[in-house]
Amino acid sequence: MTIDTHSQREPHSPLRRIIGSVSAILQTRLELIGIELAEEKDRLLAVLFLGLAAMMLVTMALIALTALVAITFWDTYRWQALAGITIVYAVAGLICALKARSxxxxxxxxxxxxLAEFEKDRDIFRRP
Incomplete structure (x- = not known):
């Protein structure tokens, strides 16, 4: 009877300490995942906003350039000028697509x- 009450009163058994340590490690890792996810979300939103603004401004500039070239060469080389601009746009678009894919x-x-922290944790628990 004294043995049962003694084991129930012992608050710091090795199993409880191990479970507490593993729980603390998991909590820390989950917090790190949350922080990294928030940072990645903020970074992606900033890049998306800047990318959309750049696309809008470049599109406006290209429309203005196309109109300027078409007006300039309208009497002499209208279709050659428009074909040249089309080729330049196509090549620039292809370069952008390849860079995006890369x-x-x-x-x-x-x-x-x-993942690096989980790897360290696994190495620590594998040590004899």
Whole structure:
């Protein structure tokens, strides 16, 4: 009878300490995931906004340039001028598409720091 009451009163058994440590580690890692997710969301929103603004402004500039070239060469080389501008736009668009594809392929891993911390935790628990 004294053994049962003694084991129930012992608040810091090894199993409880291990469970508490694992719980604290998981909580820390989940907080890190949340922070990284918030940072990534903010970064993506900023890039999206700037990208849309740039696209709008460049589109306006290209429309103005096209009109300027068409007006300038209207009497002499109208279709050649428009064909030249079309080729320039197509090449620029292709270059942008290739750069965008490259940027997506070379993007860093999401939650890279969290994964590194989980790897460290796993290494610590594997040690004898």
């Amino acid at each position: 940027g997506l392929r070379n993007a860093p891993l999401v939650f890279e720091e969290t």
